[in-house]
Amino acid sequence: MIVWMDKKEEILKTALKLFVEFGFHATPTSKIAKEAGVANGTLFHYYKTKDELILALYTHTKSRLTDYMYANASKDESLELIFKSIYTNTIEWAQENKAEFYFIQQFSTSPFYSLISTEEITKQAKPHLDFLQHGIKAAVLKPMPVDLLYTLINSHIAGINQYLSAGEFSTAKQKKIINESFQLLWDMIT
Amino acid sequence: MIVWMDKKEEILKTALKLFVEFGFHATPTSKIAKEAGVANGTLFHYYKTKDELILALYTHTKSRLTDYMYANASKDESLELIFKSIYTNTIEWAQENKAEFYFIQQFSTSPFYSLISTEEITKQAKPHLDFLQHGIKAAVLKPMPVDLLYTLINSHIAGINQYLSAGEFSTAKQKKIINESFQLLWDMIT
DNA sequence: TCATAAACTGACTAATCAGTCGACAAATAT
DNA sequence: ATATTTGTCGACTGATTAGTCAGTTTATGA
Structure with missing residues (x-):
């Protein structure tokens, strides 16, 4: 039995793909709908x-990433451990949702980004900035x-992700790279 | 007296802008021509x-950046000084050619990038990889x-450039930021 | 049960776009 | 001087596109 996905959600999913x-330019709305x-x-x-569809897709996807970043980050741990958890969560999500992560980057480096209101941008960056502060x-x-x-952190993560996506690494090797690159970043900012 | 720029060059310049x-999607060729x-x-x-125009614009712009990066890098100096020269040259160029640098990024994070041949990519990365090696x-x-x-270096530079472009800094302040962020990077990779 | 609204349909359109073409002008070569 | 190539023009076209609309189906609530 097929469980029907919400059409609204299905549109977003297809549009992303x-x-x-x-x-953006070579994807007609008719094709998305079909x-x-x-x-x-x-x-x-x-x-x-x-x-409006493109903007909605961005905020929707960005929110999903942000949610995942802070998942299972217990307040009890040291700042380093919390930070590391956020770091690995982010890269993990990016690796498991390559299209989504790529879309976020594609959107952010396009003129569409200027259509996002300053409030929305501030709102999305707030938790991260607070944590760093x-x-x-x-x-x-x-x-x-x-x-x-x-x-600096953002671009570092983008870089690592790009490196991981470009090569074919085993899960173990990937974990090793993430750990080592985390250390590089941590040493840089502490 | 007006000196006429090559029409071919004028097209590239306008297209970039x-x-x-x-x-890409919202820029018709007719508008570029006009x-x-x-x-x-x-x-x-x-x-x-x-x-083809888009691709040509990319390779052309990327070449200009690469040329500038290695300008006035005398082989006699220490590796650190050469590296710093390349680093500052890059950020300098990016700041003085914001549209160009933004375009390179916009293009690189778009599906157009996959139209660039592997040889072209390898060729453009070669000098940098050799230097690092x-x-x-x-x-x-x-x-x-x-x-x-x-x-890691690339994304670091992209990050710093983004930071510099977002804020309004005096030349002195900007120089200070570049020096300090260079030190962060240098400490990270050495 | 019925009424109202919300979801959904797909044929349609007005506008726009990438790319063509035939003619002319300028430069270059012979 | 003449021929040939190269640069330039802009009206034109066939295809495509974002968005509309009038009508149908499905859900909701009283």
């Missing part, structure tokens, strides 16, 4: 414009502008 | 398809896969 494969198994009009019933206050992390720290 | 502002002050047919005389052999840089090292 196609955007990642062909890009491949999602819904009528053309249904897509526009949920998303007034193609742009706390680490600086506690004299665990090097004192530096928290934005700079955040950007 | 528009792609950065509106994205804004570049050439006829529609002229654009297609030089570039058979829109994709030499640094590892000389026991100056930490022993690690050179690809990983390359990716």
Whole structure:
């Protein structure tokens, strides 16, 4: 028995897949609708414009990542362990959801990103910045502008992820790389 | 007296500007031609398809960056000084050619990137990888896969550049940030 | 049970787009 | 001087696209 996925969700899922494969420009809404198994009009019933669909897909995907990042991070552990948990969670999610992670990056480095409101951006960065600020206050992390720290960490993770995605590594080897690269990052920021 | 720029070059210049502002999908070739002050047919005389124009723009821009990176790097200096020179050159170029640098990133994180041949990618990365490999052999840089090292450096630079572009810094302040972030990177990889 | 709303359909359209073409102009070669 | 190639033009076209709309089905609630 087939359990039908929400059509709205199915549209997002299909759009993600196609955007990642062909890009925004080469993915017509008609193709998304067809491949999602819904009528053309249904897509526009949920998303007034193609742009709105793209934006919704971004915030939706970004939220899923953020949620996963902070999963199972117990407050009791040391800041280093919490940070490491967030770090590994992020890379894990990126590796298990390559298309999603790639989409986030593709979107962030496109003119679409400027359509995201400043509030939304601030809101999404808030938990991370708070966490880092706390680490600086506690004299665990090097004192530096928290934005700079955040950007350095983000790009580091993006880099590691790119490296992992480019090669074919066994799970063990992958774990080793993640551990070692974490150490590099941790030494850099503490 | 106006010195006329090559029409071919003018097309590239305009295309870059528009792609950065509106994205590939929202930049019709007709708009590029009009804004570049050439006829529609002229654009297609030089570039058979829109994709070909986009690809040519990428390789052209990437080459310009690579050339600048290695400018005034005398072989006599220490590996650290050479590396620092490349580092600062890169960020300098990125800051002075924001649109160009942004375009490179936008392109690299888009499905268009897969249209670049493996040879072209290898060719462009070669000088950097050779340089890093030499640094590892000389026991100056930490022993690690050179690809990983390359990716870490690249993403670090991308991060710093993003940070610098986001804020409004005086030249002095900017220099300070570059110096300090270089030290972070250098300590991480040595 | 019926009424109202929400989900859904797919044929349709107005607009836009990538790319063509035939003609002309300028440069270059012979 | 003449021929040939190269650069340039812009009107044109066939295909494609985002988005509409009038109507049908399904869910919801009173």
